[in-house]
Amino acid sequence: MTTIGIPGFMRPWTVRHEGYAPVDVTPVELRPENLAAAVAEGWAEPFATPGEIRNWYSRVAAAVVPFTFDAFGWPLNPTGRTDRCGRNLGKWGENAAADPIVVAGASAERRVLLIRRSDIGVWALPGGMVDPGESAPQALTRELREETGVDLAELTAEVIWSGYVEDWRNTDYAWVCSTAALFQLPAAVTAIASDDATAAAWFSFTSMASLAADVARAGGQLYEAHRPILATALQTLSEGTGQ
Structure with a gap:
């Protein structure tokens, strides 16, 4: 989706590329x-x-x-x-984004909340762009509420990841960077898709393999750009609570 058509060694701006x-x-x-x-x-x-x-x-x-x-x-x-x-x-x-990772349950029953994006049709975290004058934590809860109807404004999320996102819209002069935070719930809650989401659902989240398989069973694909963020969440969960 974000395949770059130039050799890796020619990507750095410090390398001359006369025919670019x-x-x-x-x-x-x-x-x-x-x-x-x-x-x-x-x-x-x-x-x-x-x-x-x-x-x-x-x-x-x-x-x-x-x-x-x-x-x-x-x-x-x-x-x-x-x-x-x-x-x-x-x-x-830089276009600042915020991606909430909402996890429910523990061990073999652990699941994560994803939405199907309206723009490219893949399953992704229910995040979006930080509005002017808004902080990343504020954007996390707002985007989650707008896209799934789930309101976790009263919960404190743990920021676990920030960095460049391989978004399909990135160019030489405009790109996405995100802050991702983890919300943990004892059990799944009702999620209803709206705004930029065409569907919202809970998926198995015991490993990246289980997540990809569950998404495939739902007839979809996992958004590649969110894989590193989700993998970090899994690592955080295993190191923090052992769940």
């Missing part, structure tokens, strides 16, 4: 002539190019993953070249 010609993947709704509508909907910033942005210093200071700039002052993806340019996300540079 990334594909512009900017969708119609984010092109200059249509940008105003996306801004009015509240999910896109009003800058047609990164050169129009004046608060890069504060953005870099708040970034989950440090990043630098090219000779024109445009932000550079911290993982290197992606073979894609433009932006297919709300912001230029």
Whole structure:
């Protein structure tokens, strides 16, 4: 889904790549002539190019993953070249996301709550983008409530992971980084899909293999970009409680 069409050794920005010609993947709704509508909907910033942005210093200071700039002052993806340019996300540079990992039960009965994404149809964590003026913990509970109807605002989650996400929308100049936190419940609760989710369900979570198999039995696929986050949750659970 996020396959990069250039050799790994050519990805670093420090390596010269004279013939590099990334594909512009900017969708119609984010092109200059249509940008105003996306801004009015509240999910896109009003800058047609990164050169129009004046608060890069504060953005870099708040970034989950440090990043630098090219000779024109445009932000550079911290993982290197992606073979894609433009932006297919709300912001230029880092787009902060929050991913709640809601686990219920223990041992052989342990399950995790996932949603089926409306954009690409795979099963994923019920997360989303951090809104302006919002903290990652606030975004975690808001996204969970909006996508599954499950309200865990009264619970304290354990932040277990933060970093770059191999999101299918990433480009050289706009990418996703996330903060993920673990919520633990004694038993599964009712979850009803809404907002950006077309379905919500609980899946076996004793191992990554059991999770993938359970998702496959439901006729779907697990979102590859969330595998590292889910694997970290499993490791945290095994080290913390032995459950």
